[in-house]
Amino acid sequence: MARGELIKKLLESYGDENAFRAAAEVIISEEESKRNQLLAKALRRTLNNGMSGSKSSPNRHQTVSRKQEAKGLMPLASAPGIANEFLEEVDTAYSHKEVVLSAENKKIFSDLIVEFRASDKIEKTGLPLRSKLLFCGPPGCGKTMSAGVFAREIGLPLYVVKIDRLMSSFLGETATNIRKIFEFATKQPCILFLDEFDALARARDDASEHSELRRVVNSLLLFIDRLKIRGYLIAATNYEKSLDQAIWRRFDEIIWFEKPNFQMIDRFLKTRFKNARPDFSVHDYVHELDGYSYAELERVCIGALRNSVIQSRDHVSKFDFEKAWQNEERRRKNIAKR
Numbered sequence: 001m002a003r004g005e006l007i008k009k010l011l012e013s014y015g016d017e018n019a020f021r022a023a024a025e026v027i028i029s030e031e032e033s034k035r036n037q038l039l040a041k042a043l044r045r046t047l048n049n050g051m052s053g054s055k056s057s058p059n060r061h062q063t064v065s066r067k068q069e070a071k072g073l074m075p076l077a078s079a080p081g082i083a084n085e086f087l088e089e090v091d092t093a094y095s096h097k098e099v100v101l102s103a104e105n106k107k108i109f110s111d112l113i114v115e116f117r118a119s120d121k122i123e124k125t126g127l128p129l130r131s132k133l134l135f136c137g138p139p140g141c142g143k144t145m146s147a148g149v150f151a152r153e154i155g156l157p158l159y160v161v162k163i164d165r166l167m168s169s170f171l172g173e174t175a176t177n178i179r180k181i182f183e184f185a186t187k188q189p190c191i192l193f194l195d196e197f198d199a200l201a202r203a204r205d206d207a208s209e210h211s212e213l214r215r216v217v218n219s220l221l222l223f224i225d226r227l228k229i230r231g232y233l234i235a236a237t238n239y240e241k242s243l244d245q246a247i248w249r250r251f252d253e254i255i256w257f258e259k260p261n262f263q264m265i266d267r268f269l270k271t272r273f274k275n276a277r278p279d280f281s282v283h284d285y286v287h288e289l290d291g292y293s294y295a296e297l298e299r300v301c302i303g304a305l306r307n308s309v310i311q312s313r314d315h316v317s318k319f320d321f322e323k324a325w326q327n328e329e330r331r332r333k334n335i336a337k338r
């Protein structure tokens with residue numbers, strides 16, 4: 001539609017929220033298709049009434065809400081159109097500086113970003129772009145966080161599939177709904193995020209699975225093969241062993257997120273306490289925290305910061321840190337007993 005027509009439509013829809021949103025979405029989609037990602041993202045944020053809030057506060061731990069702290073992803077809005085029942089647009093509270101990645105993963109992501117920025121050039125040659133990514137690894141090691149940060153870095157909207165809603169759709173409708181979601185993702189540049197992917201892509205030979213799930217996996221394989229997404233499909237799982245064998249080759253890149261080694265624990269603690277002026281050397285605790293996931297480390301750091309606030313200290317003390325660490329140790333022991 002011509003730009004003038006679009007603006008006319010937008011003004012005419014004043015007072016009619018649905019019509020206004022539809023006209024605005026068309027304008028945003030046009031900007032996205034022209035690859036004006038930053039403008040498109042800013043327009044989308046404005047459209048969503050600034051619900052995303054501030055994302056990069058220098059003292060994030062004090063401004064982040066409980067929900068943000070827990071999930072790292074904040075809802076912006078439901079996806080427009082037919083897929084809105086199963087998709088939610090989200091934004092991340094994190095910047096790339098806060099994600100601690102192995103050298104290997106850092107390289108994979110930076111190469112993907114370079115490739116995305118050169119996508120026009122690559123597409124002109126007829127070569128395919130990598131667009132289907134599988135994130136694997138234990139809980140709390142950065143799969144969801146990295147999906148959010150990657151989306152933010154390349155400026156595409158991130159749509160999270162509501163897997164629970166999808167799986168509980170009427171018997172026989174799951175495959176149809178996956179198709180609708182995939183269709184949505186081919187119409188506009190975006191990242192489609194399938195978290196808990198194992199729930200959908202469980203091995204078909206698993207004796208406990210009924211035939212409905214087998215049908216879903218068959219359709220899913222077919223849909224992934226055919227998917228010509230204008231962005232990325234990212235699937236994430238921490239049960240990669242239960243994935244159907246036929247899933248692996250459908251993905252252009254498989255990225256493993258591991259628990260942090262000593263060096264990465266050190267880096268994580270230093271990043272989190274950058275503005276907290278600890279009166280102890282975080283390095284001394286690196287061996288004690290062996291085996292912790294990033295999510296557990298994060299809880300210790302937030303706990304220590306919280307303790308320092310309670311004590312009205314302007315820095316994190318050894319006492320604040322140890323108290324939070326002991327608390328996490330207790331929690332881990334209790335979970336291990338179950």
Ligand SMILES: Nc1ncnc2c1ncn2[C@@H]1O[C@H](COP(=O)(O)OP(=O)(O)OP(=O)(O)O)[C@@H](O)[C@H]1O
Nearest residue numbers: 072099100139140141142143144145238294295298
């Ligand atoms: N690599 C990392 N660098 C920095 N912080 C991290 C990293 N991984 C996880 N965290 C912290 O842990 C929290 C939870 O991480 P995330 O949600 O990405 O885990 P996940 O791998 O998706 O886990 P799950 O398999 O349970 O979904 C994040 O919000 C962040 O605070």
Ligand SMILES: [Mg+2]
Nearest residue numbers: 143144195236
């Ligand atoms: Mg996750």
